[in-house]
Amino acid sequence: MTNKLPYQIYKKLLKHFGPQGWWPIGGIYNPKKKRFTDNEKFEIMTGAILTQNTAWNNVEKALSNLRKEKKLNIEHISKINLKKLQTLIKPSGFYKQKATRLKNFAKTILAFKTLNNIERSELLSLNGVGPETADSILLYALEKPYFVVDAYTKRIINRLAIFKSEDYDEIQNFFQNNLPKNVGIYKEYHALIVELAKKHCKNKPDCKKCPIIANCADSQPRCKPRRSLQERRRGVGT
């Protein structure tokens, strides 16, 4: 832990926003839950796949559909009719590829005696499971110390100008090398980063009440709206 900044920022965010209690199970945030059942682990894994580039609210609709039909477990998903699965998860978007990937995912992990033995490399080898999804599964479902890096994390790291990078492994290593190796902290930190990004460090940043503005090199006086992806595509401002 040579760089104290990551842990300092963590403590500031925790104090400001309070514990986020990720991951929600059954739509409920329960930070005090001791151990997960296999069904609960699978629900977290399913959510991790369905939430790829998708608002959680939409994922919750899909999970709710699966719950209603008693399909939210490994055995049922691994042998569900593909069209049926597509229909159930439709609200979560990208539903055709997600259905194929989720069913294949369930088929694969069905072969594991205990879910806890699944390794990162094995998750990454599955179609539709990239580094963020793999680490979300490892951290939130299997409770192993892998720091999750998402688009928000990259944005915030670069805005804070801690260093400039879009590289997943580099950013993950930075957090893991400069934080206590603690699953609870990793879980909470990622959730707090998401909260910060939604409330303040948005695409068009809203820095007025940002709890870590003092740490931000990109705030005053250069905290100005950036062109959105869509604007850049249309060539606005160029």
Place this chain on the structure above:
DNA sequence: GCCCAGGGCACTG
């Protein structure tokens, strides 16, 4: 109507 959301993959130069 536009913008955005808790990514990943295939393809191109």
Place this chain on the structure above:
DNA sequence: CAGTGCCATGGG
């Protein structure tokens, strides 16, 4: 290796 298009629904 960086850049780009595609996947798709639903809320603001």
